[in-house]
Amino acid sequence: MSPDIILVDTTLRDGSHAVAHQFTLDVVKSVVRSLERSRVRYIEVGHGDGLGGSSIQYGFSKEREELYLQEARAALDKTQLAVLLLPGIGTYDELMRARELGVTMLRVATHATEADISEQYIRLAKDHGMQVVGFLMMAHMLEPGKLAEQALLMADYGADVVYVTDSAGALLPEGVKRRVGALRTRLSIPVGFHAHNNLGLSIGNSVAAVDAGATYIDGTLGGLGAGAGNAPIEVLAAVLDKMGLETGVDLYSIMDAAEWVASAGLARPVTIGRSNLTIGYAGVYSSFLLHAERAASRFGVDIRDILVELGRMRVVGGQEDMIVDVAYNLSKGRESEV
Amino acid sequence: MAKTPVVILGSGNIGTDLWCKIRRHAKLTTALMVGIDTASEGLRRASEAGCPTTAQGIDYFAERCPDLADILLDATSAAAHRYHAQVARELDKRIIDLTPAAMGPFVVPSINLTAHIDAPDINMVTCGGQATVPIVAAVSRVAKVQYAEIVSTIASRSAGPGTRQNIDEFTRATAHALESIGGAGRGKAIIILNPADPPLIMRNTIYLDVGEAAENEITAAVRQAVSAVQQYVPGYRLRVPPLLYDGRVTVMIEVTGAGDFLPTYAGNLDIMTCAAVRVAEELAAHPWQGALT
Numbered sequence: 327m328s329p330d331i332i333l334v335d336t337t338l339r340d341g342s343h344a345v346a347h348q349f350t351l352d353v354v355k356s357v358v359r360s361l362e363r364s365r366v367r368y369i370e371v372g373h374g375d376g377l378g379g380s381s382i383q384y385g386f387s388k389e390r391e392e393l394y395l396q397e398a399r400a401a402l403d404k405t406q407l408a409v410l411l412l413p414g415i416g417t418y419d420e421l422m423r424a425r426e427l428g429v430t431m432l433r434v435a436t437h438a439t440e441a442d443i444s445e446q447y448i449r450l451a452k453d454h455g456m457q458v459v460g461f462l463m464m465a466h467m468l469e470p471g472k473l474a475e476q477a478l479l480m481a482d483y484g485a486d487v488v489y490v491t492d493s494a495g496a497l498l499p500e501g502v503k504r505r506v507g508a509l510r511t512r513l514s515i516p517v518g519f520h521a522h523n524n525l526g527l528s529i530g531n532s533v534a535a536v537d538a539g540a541t542y543i544d545g546t547l548g549g550l551g552a553g554a555g556n557a558p559i560e561v562l563a564a565v566l567d568k569m570g571l572e573t574g575v576d577l578y579s580i581m582d583a584a585e586w587v588a589s590a591g592l593a594r595p596v597t598i599g600r601s602n603l604t605i606g607y608a609g610v611y612s613s614f615l616l617h618a619e620r621a622a623s624r625f626g627v628d629i630r631d632i633l634v635e636l637g638r639m640r641v642v643g644g645q646e647d648m649i650v651d652v653a654y655n656l657s658k659g660r661e662s663e664v
Numbered sequence: 665m666a667k668t669p670v671v672i673l674g675s676g677n678i679g680t681d682l683w684c685k686i687r688r689h690a691k692l693t694t695a696l697m698v699g700i701d702t703a704s705e706g707l708r709r710a711s712e713a714g715c716p717t718t719a720q721g722i723d724y725f726a727e728r729c730p731d732l733a734d735i736l737l738d739a740t741s742a743a744a745h746r747y748h749a750q751v752a753r754e755l756d757k758r759i760i761d762l763t764p765a766a767m768g769p770f771v772v773p774s775i776n777l778t779a780h781i782d783a784p785d786i787n788m789v790t791c792g793g794q795a796t797v798p799i800v801a802a803v804s805r806v807a808k809v810q811y812a813e814i815v816s817t818i819a820s821r822s823a824g825p826g827t828r829q830n831i832d833e834f835t836r837a838t839a840h841a842l843e844s845i846g847g848a849g850r851g852k853a854i855i856i857l858n859p860a861d862p863p864l865i866m867r868n869t870i871y872l873d874v875g876e877a878a879e880n881e882i883t884a885a886v887r888q889a890v891s892a893v894q895q896y897v898p899g900y901r902l903r904v905p906p907l908l909y910d911g912r913v914t915v916m917i918e919v920t921g922a923g924d925f926l927p928t929y930a931g932n933l934d935i936m937t938c939a940a941v942r943v944a945e946e947l948a949a950h951p952w953q954g955a956l957t
Contacts (some may be wrong), residue, residue, distance in 0.1 A: 382813045391819040413831045414855040439859040444830050640860040647815050647869035
């Protein structure tokens with residue numbers, strides 16, 4: 327029976343932010359096996375910022391990208407392997423290498439207003455027989471009608487699914503419904519939703535997305551992810567089941583998998599706390615959390631002042647270098663100009 | 665002395681900004697601006713100012729008026745450049761390539777202005793490369809740069825379709841230039857488009873892993889490189905002093921444009937066009953011997 331909702335697990339990609347990209351290969355193997363056992367259909371693996379993300383700007387991964395993908399592929403059977411690519415960070419060569427290693431799904435992520443830079447990558451991946459998902463990040467920054475226009479571009483390039491991606495965990499349920507609804511109205515392909523929990527709304531927003539017609543929903547084991555984390559996939563499985571929707575995921579197995587991640591001590595507990603709450607409130611990219619904490623301590627300023635200033639400047643995903651710039655200028659009592 | 669004529673290929677953001685700069689240049693003049701779209705704002709603007717234009721592409725120049733100029737400036741796209749380079753070769757013209765096609769040798773004026781003066785196809789790397797490689801090369805002279813990573817953030821509105829369709833070429837060409845002329849052991853480039861309104865000024869962050877290094881020497885080298893670039897890009901400046909921390913140098917550069925075609929936030933246009941004009945001046949001063957001699 328084909329599921330009503332497809333749950334995509336990104337513990338080993340978005341969750342990588344929570345451990346500063348320090349997953350060991352053993353963890354990758356254990357997580358992948360437990361997700362396979364839980365009958366999750368797609369799992370995303372790699373650096374938090376996707377292919378080519380291992381860098382000074384975003385932090386270096388513990389292991390090389392290829393090793394993570396090889397380890398994951400070896401532990402998989404029916405579950406499909408996905409990677410994320412942000413145009414401007416990852417390259418063709420890295421994508422083709424990932425494909426050779428057994429990756430079958432590409433998720434191309436751009437800032438909500440910049441869908442046209444995904445064209446090269448969507449076409450390349452489609453030409454090579456991959457399934458392609460378009461990811462419109464920081465979706466809270468764009469009104470629903472315009473977001474749908476950007477989604478339409480990705481669909482025209484050949485994307486099979488387009489996501490409303492709440493990278494800042496800043497959307498409220500009504501905002502999710504309007505955005506997913508706008509995409510559903512304009513697109514003939516499935517629509518997805520990717521939540522962050524900075525305002526404590528990851529499950530509520532995912533439910534709102536499903537109500538508005540989203541059929542692909544992202545989650546991670548125990549909610550491990552950037553900022554206050556993602557929607558906990560085991561909770562999604564239970565909630566969707568109670569809504570009478572089939573996900574194909576085995577509930578007890580995925581609960582066990584989440585329990586293992588929680589007990590393995592991979593990251594400090596992913597909680598909301600004042601920093602993540604500020605991220606959601608100010609509408610800042612969730613991945614900034616650990617970078618902003620380091621800058622706050624290095625330059626002796628309040629992390630919330632850094633985050634609010636970044637929000638005011640409308641800094642987008644990937645601009646981690648602005649954190650140091652803002653922190654430095656705050657420490658000197660100067661304003662950073664846009 | 666008569667001005668040296670050049671042909672501008674491309675009538676988008678970069679081509680039109682080039683035209684603006686050459687228009688007030690003492691030694692260069694635009695003999696023809698070549699586009700492919702009759703509705704192009706750039707062609708209209710140049711034409712209204714009395715500059716000859718065509719919307720029929722490089723073939724118009726090759727077939728109708730190849731004697732107009734011996735120097736071509738290509739501000740189209742990496743894919744279009746492959747054809748333009750071939751036509752230029754057949755006509756025995758020199759071409760300065762502002763696309764990230766990277767077919768010819770890289771030139772960054774403050775580093776190697778005259779090194780490839782006889783090359784038929786000179787590549788200007790990318791805006792990010794022009795903004796960051798001078799810093800890498802400067803630090804390489806006083807320390808061993810094991811790894812150079814740069815992040816260029818530009819305003820969405822300053823990135824035309826050519827730039828948007830060439831993101832992959834951009835990252836690869838820039839990374840390559842960090843190594844080949846910046847002197848880094850390994851290079852990596854990241855580009856980010858930011859749609860904020862009002863648009864942000866082009867900014868570049870350069871991270872260099874140098875291990876052991878003398879902070880005062882690095883600071884002096886960086887400051888010297890900044891003034892060298894300022895000679896041809898007036899809006900180029902340090903945002904914060906070089907930060908040395910744990911064997912890693914961080915340099916932040918902001919590039920404000922001259923406000924020619926796009927407003928001053930589009931320093932990414934200016935740094936490319938200023939650098940290309942600087943190279944064109946040099947080519948004009950060195951008469952072409954032809955590729956076959």
